[in-house]
């Protein structure tokens with residue numbers, strides 16, 4: 020059998036082998052790592068697979084390795100687990116020696132394991148130190164790298180700064196170059212201009228020079244001709260001098276002749292007489308000679324003058340010549356100077372030409388650029404033209420649209436005006452229709468039979484089918500007798516809430532148009548007044564007249580906003596019980612209670628009813644709430660219902676015997692026409708009219724019933740009196756009638772619902788209600804109505 024460390028090469032047993040073992044420990048712990056090592060060719064068999072020797076041979080082998088520091092057996096995790104979980108072998112329980120041996124072996128193996136573990140731990144500690152050292156060195160390196168990076172960053176930043184500076188200097192240089200270029204272009208332009216000026220000057224000067232040369236030639240020619248003239252004049256002068264000398268000679272000879280003649284005279288005097296004639300002739304000859312002499316002198320003088328003038332002329336010509344010569348010299352000097360200047364200019368011209376060439380190159384490139392730019396400009400101009408074209412078309416379209424808008428606005432204004440007029444007309448017509456229908460109308464509604472009415476209960480009402488009475492007539496059967504009634508409208512037990520509302524919605528519109536509208540439900544207890552007026556506000560199909568009317572009011576007021584109408588609505592809800600007013604919107608719940616107690620002798624809050632000059636009813640201290648949405652109204656109705664229910668518990672179910680009055684004041688103003696309207700909508704659920712006296716009620720119940728009947732009777736009387744335009748209003752003792760009085764007369768619209776229970780047990784109460792309704796229905800206001808009178812005529816409650 021191989022030793023435990025048989026998987027190690029033999030030289031690993033001592034010295035440096037331990038170190039290698041330690042350094043390798045961390046790699047040899049898991050089976051996974053073992054496998055990896057196996058893959059590297061260094062195959063190691065796990066101890067478990069090798070079976071740690073538990074027999075005595077192994078023990079002896081182990082004994083030989085025990086105490087040896089370098090003989091360390093490797094363990095895997097599994098080995099350790101196996102070792103720790105090893106169970107003792109079953110054998111002879113009394114063979115203590117064997118047990119001891121087994122234990123010794125187990126202890127040995129444990130010691131080996133512990134030693135291995137200690138070694139591994141040491142190795143790990145060393146490894147950890149090494150790793151820490153490596154970590155620190157890596158950290159150091161990191162720090163160094165970081166510092167290096169920082170330095171590099173700084174260097175890079177500096178380089179970036181330098182580059183930025185270089186860029187800025189290059190930009191400056193480019194700017195400078197560009198400005199130099201511009202300057203050079205300007206300079207070139209100036210020089211070009213100067214060159215053209217100089218060239219022009221040169222051309223002028225050349226032309227001048229040519230002129231001067233021509234003049235010089237002319238002057239030279241003139242000088243030559245003058246010299247010829249001068250020569251000829253000299254010759255002529257010479258000839259004249261010769262002639263003069265000849266004349267002088269002649270004169271001398273003549274003088275000699277004279278002398279000779281004188282001598283001869285003397286000789287002749289002697290022979291004067293002879294000679295006198297000769298003398299005379301001679302004298303004549305002399306005179307003529309003198310004349311010719313004078314003439315010759317004169318001629319000589321003229322010739323001398325001529326000579327003088329010729330001399331002067333010559334002098335002038337000479338002066339002129341000199342002057343021209345001077346001019347020529349000056350011109351020659353100028354020409355020389357000009358030639359010098361031209362030479363300089365040529366040098367300048369050369370440099371300028373070089374510059375010009377360079378600039379021309381720049382210019383040509385710039386020209387190209389300019390051409391490109393011009394092309395671009397052309398394209399842009401084309402675009403601009405297009406844009407301008409489209410802009411102009413847009414402008415025209417815009418103008419057209421503006422015109423159209425203006426036209427439309429005008430039309431709109433017209434339409435608005437028409438609309439306002441139409442609205443006025445509609446109101447008028449609507450009101451006329453309402454008046455034609457009757458300012459006081461009575462509708463009858465029959466509720467269906469209810470389970471509470473009893474299973475065997477029969478309907479005591481029927482509806483006549485004749486054309487006249489259809490939907491308007493109702494018949495009540497009592498003790499086999501038929502009682503027919505006709506109203507403005509009769510709703511049978513199948514009529515829905517919507518059907519009912521459809522009939523009154525126009526009346527609600529009248530409230531928005533500024534009329535006082537009063538809708539109330541009358542009938543015996545349990546006949547469906549609350550159902551008709553309030554219904555179940557939460558169920559859309561079962562909503563009563565109050566929520567539906569308010570919805571319509573808000574909906575219509577919203578739609579009228581477009582026509583400039585602005586509405587302000589104020590709501591108040593009160594209850595009249597036993598002639599006591601209770602504010603159902605009061606935040607102080609007890610206020611209602613106090614008033615209720617007032618009737619019982621306990622003092623409480625008193626509400627006084629007043630009517631102002633405008634025919635509005637004011638109830639002092641009543642809570643009035645501004646409302647602008649159906650939601651707000653709903654919450655107010657909820658609050659009122661709550662106050663009522665509180666009252667109901669407190670007052671022992673008395674609320675069904677109280678009048679519930681919902682008032683909505685509508686103030687409307689049209690911002691366009693400044694038209695104002697003030698409407699009032701009263702929606703009332705009257706107390707149930709009970710015939711308690713007939714049913715044998717006594718005490719407070721009877722008093723309550725009597726109060727209710729009195730109040731309703733008073734209401735019918737007031738309606739009647741107002742409808743008949745009677746000056747004397749008979750009953751003001753009822754708070755309900757006093758409260759509603761402004762809403763019941765004149766242009767006001769009153770609608771009464773008479774609710775009927777169709778069961779047999781309520782026949783007499785139903786008959787009574789129908790009679791009361793018929794009395795109200797009999798009121799006629801100006802406009803004749805169809806025959807609505809019942810066979811029973813107006814009745815008062817009694």
Ligand SMILES: Nc1ncnc2c1ncn2[C@@H]1O[C@H](COP(=O)(O)OP(=O)(O)OP(=O)(O)O)[C@@H](O)[C@H]1O
Nearest residue numbers: 466467543544545546547548549550551675706707
């Ligand atoms: N048209 C109807 N359709 C169905 N149910 C109705 C109708 N009218 C009334 N009812 C039902 O009849 C019952 C009594 O109605 P309601 O409470 O409205 O009577 P009321 O006249 O207001 O009574 P009270 O005078 O005692 O207040 C209720 O349960 C109601 O739901």
